[in-house]
Amino acid sequence: MPSSRPSKETAGLILPGVLFRRALGSDYFVLGLCVIYALAVGPFTPGFFTPENAANLLSTALPLLLVALGQMIVLITGGIDLSVTSIIGLCSVTGAMVMNPESGGLGGDMLTVPAGCIAMLLVGMLVGTANGFAVARCRMPPFIVTLATMMGVGGFAVWLTQSKAINQLPPAFNALGGHTGIALAITALAAGCVQVMLNRSVFGRWLYATGHNPRTAHISGVPVGGVLIAAYACSGMLAALASVFYTGQAETGSPVLGQRILLDVIGAVVIGGTSLSGGRGKVLWTIFGVLFLKLIDNTLNLLSLSIFTLTIVKGAVILLAAVLDAWRIRVAGHPA
Amino acid sequence: MKPILFLLTLAIGLSSASCRKSASSATATQGDGTSPADKPLVIGVAFETLQTEYWVAGFEAIRADLKQRGWTMLEAVSDGDTNRQLEQVKNFITRRVDGIILVPKDSKTCLPIIKAANAANIPIVLFNRPADKSEARSVAVVADNFALTKETVTYLVSEAEKSGRKHKAALLIGDLGDINAIGRRDGFDAAIKGKESVIEVVARIPTEWSQEKAQSGIVNALQAHPDISFIFTSSDFLFPSIVSALKGAGKYHKIGTPGHVILGGFDGDATAYQMLKEGYLDATGVQDVYFEAKQCIDAILDLRAGKILPELIRDPGFVIHQGNLEAKSAQMWGAQKR
Incomplete structure (x- = not known):
């Protein structure tokens, strides 16, 4: 009677295949890519393996991670939020106007920084909620809605300041973005909240269900409209929190702050493995996606490559990640 | 959750390293013992944009001048992104450059960048766009x-x-x-x-x-x-x-x-x-883009030699x-x- 167990030769072929599939399907696939990339490029990159560079890498990755987490939430529902960059700009000038001693009127009061931060978060949440309302209640395509918001909100921020940057912000506020330890603690808290929301709450399950199939989710009793509005509101609020860091780092409120990071945000989330078609995404994947993108950015900068090379390489890497993602879903049946 | 804890620990370690970086950078640039004039320098050149002919001409003029002196140029273009420019200048600091030439996006958002260079004791000269008045120390070469x-x-x-x-x-x-x-x-x-x-x-x-x-x-x-x-x-x-x-x-x-x-x-x-x-x-x-490029590089040399320079060096230009x-x-x- 023939044995159902594979022979030694067959096992020798199957085992690497299984390991390969497991590696492709693993949550830590992109982290593995980060390690391989760092080990391959690091020795040839002057200053790469230094604590200063690691701190620099971290301080620039944290605000990007916050925006990317918001984008991930929206992508899980099957939508997209192109307006995050404009939300960053509008929140930046709103906070700066509140905290600037000339325009804010709080004049060094101890409530200045909390008032500025709350105003920024409220504005972010408000714009996000408006996006969500247009998508959920008016049934408009997320791409069009958030594209229109990007243009409208961006223009409004420029009009509000007449294109001028606003400085003289309180040092305590600047420290929120400028001090890596504080920024790390806040980002970790925000990422932890998103993690709990996605994995341990009913709302998290509703998000995935809405992304997989909104019609089925609706029939199953998921309040799809409310879930969508909340998802865009979360994205807006996380973009506002990132704006707090970006504004603090620049020590200036600017209507064009963060205007160029949309490619990085979407790129990082997609590299991490979050699906553009919805229903799939994890906090850990997004952390690794941001890390990978910032590693590329950081090494290419340290190598002093020209802006043209840098942009081409980054575009190619994002494309490669999207291709790889499609391939690993096919080969490894990547878990949702 | 173990990998998350590992990442968190790693990140906290890195963030504490950032608190020490200013002091270590300053020591490295001050303590090399060589006089500013007798070694080829490494200059970080960070431009906000290369979208117009003027900026490209300025960039190339600086590159040509540095090459003529036998110095090395590290380049970075932030494409209008202030936070990216701050990151790029910090990368220059990590690489212990001898001087930085900067074209900022505007006169205000460049202040933290200048402060970062000041903290690392690296001379910084602004090409064609001066900074607002502040405690941050820089020299700007600018047309009137x-x-x-x-x-x-x-x-x-x-x-x-x-x-x-x-x-x-x-x-x-x-x-x-x-x-x-x-x-x-x-x-x-x-x-x-x-x-x-x-x-x-x-x-x-x-x-x-x-x-x-x-x-x-x-x-x-x-x-x-x-x-x-x-x-x-x-x-x-x-x-x-x-x-x-x-x-x-x-x-x-x-x-x-x-x-x-x-x-x-x-x-x-x-x-x-x-x-x-x-x-x-x-x-x-x-x-006069060539004049401005030369003045920027000369200003870095002068600042390294400890000379006091005016905050603004004027390019008279001509009609x-x-x-x-x-x-x-x-x-x-x-x-x-x-």
Whole structure:
């Protein structure tokens, strides 16, 4: 009677295949890519393996991670939020106007920084909620809605300041973005909240269900409209929190702050493995996606490559990640 | 959750390293023991953009000058992103460069960048865009935007006076977050002050240094005021938009022919040179990009040697027009690119 167990030769072929599939399907696939990339490029990159560079890498990755987490939430529902960059700009000038001693009127009061931060978060949440309302209640395509918001909100921020940057912000506020330890603690808290929301709450399950199939989710009793509005509101609020860091780092409120990071945000989330078609995404994947993108950015900068090379390489890497993602879903049946 | 805990621990370790970095960077740059003059230097050059001819010319002028001295140039372009520029300068600091040349996005957002260089004891010189007054220490090499614009527009007004009639004028203003744009706008206003019988400004077009905005602005202005006969742009790189709009309105004529619109600009780029040569452009204020590049590099040397420099080093520039085109074109950077 023939044995159902594979022979030694067959096992020798199957085992690497299984390991390969497991590696492709693993949550830590992109982290593995980060390690391989760092080990391959690091020795040839002057200053790469230094604590200063690691701190620099971290301080620039944290605000990007916050925006990317918001984008991930929206992508899980099957939508997209192109307006995050404009939300960053509008929140930046709103906070700066509140905290600037000339325009804010709080004049060094101890409530200045909390008032500025709350105003920024409220504005972010408000714009996000408006996006969500247009998508959920008016049934408009997320791409069009958030594209229109990007243009409208961006223009409004420029009009509000007449294109001028606003400085003289309180040092305590600047420290929120400028001090890596504080920024790390806040980002970790925000990422932890998103993690709990996605994995341990009913709302998290509703998000995935809405992304997989909104019609089925609706029939199953998921309040799809409310879930969508909340998802865009979360994205807006996380973009506002990132704006707090970006504004603090620049020590200036600017209507064009963060205007160029949309490619990085979407790129990082997609590299991490979050699906553009919805229903799939994890906090850990997004952390690794941001890390990978910032590693590329950081090494290419340290190598002093020209802006043209840098942009081409980054575009190619994002494309490669999207291709790889499609391939690993096919080969490894990547878990949702 | 173990990998998350590992990542968190790693991140906390890295963030605590950031607290020590200022001191270690400063020690490294101060303690090398070599005199500034006797070793090839490494200079970090961080530009906000390379989108216009002027910035490309400046970038190349710095590169050529550094190469001639046998020094190394590390380059970075932030593409208009202030936070990215801060990251790039921190990368320069990590690589222990001997000096930094910076073109910031504006006069305010560059302050943390300058402070980071100050903390690392690395001399920083701003090319063509000065910073706001603050405790951050830097030197800026910059054209006298106000004086040079005033001189250019005064020449244009004198040309307008020769026609013996009143001209309706349009002014294309740059990004008002850029102190250079403000200087040029104020220079224009100072030149036409008291000349109300010759010049009446009917359109002030905010371009935010965008060709698209300039194009739509000038088209709208020409529709609202078809009799505009005097246009000054705060930067030559907007001339293609102006020429296109003038051609569309049937108003693009050579100097001396009926219907010629008096044209003036600022920068001295290749388009302006071509328009001067072909007889369409009346005058432009030329920034001496080679002078500015050399002054930036010399300033880094001086700062490394401990010399006290003024906060602003002025590029006097010059006005080029039909009367001195032959004599001055050799000094015009735009003419060298043709």
